[in-house]
Amino acid sequence: MHCVTGSHTEVGTLKVTGGEIACKNPAVIVKSHIDGASKWIATADSKVTILGSANVAQIDAPKGVTINSVAKESGTYTLASGGTLILKTS
Numbered sequence: 001m002h003c004v005t006g007s008h009t010e011v012g013t014l015k016v017t018g019g020e021i022a023c024k025n026p027a028v029i030v031k032s033h034i035d036g037a038s039k040w041i042a043t044a045d046s047k048v049t050i051l052g053s054a055n056v057a058q059i060d061a062p063k064g065v066t067i068n069s070v071a072k073e074s075g076t077y078t079l080a081s082g083g084t085l086i087l088k089t090s
Contacts, residue, residue: 038058039058039059039060040058040059040060041059041060041061041081042059042060042061042065042067042083043061043062043065044065045065045066045067045068046061046065046066046067046068047067047068047069048067048068048069048070049069049070049071050069050070050071050072050087051072052072053072053073054069054071054072054073054085054087056077056079056085057080059079059085060079060080060081060083061079061081061082061083061084061085062081062082062083063081063082063083064082064083065083065084066083066084066085066086067079067083067084067085067086068086068088069085069086069087069088070087070088070089070090071087071088071089072089073087073089074087074088074089075087
């Protein structure tokens with residue numbers, strides 16, 4: 001987690017297993033950086049925002065799981081394990 005009210009330091013680590021992340025205070029955001037060797041696997045339907053380019057090869061989900069994402073590009077992709085990634089520009 002990262003505080004955006006003048007402090008450019010990390011304020012915590014968050015591990016999520018299922019559920020939903022919601023924030024009423026816009027001063028705190030949850031961020032994730034996927035480097036070239038990393039992969040993100042969704043285990044349940046998810047809603048995310050992707051900043052920058054989406055590398056579909058680094059995102060996965062099992063069949064029956066859908067990831068809906070706001071992104072810089074639009075498209076629908078079948079992921080390696082059978083899940084679906086839906087990118088929309090807004």
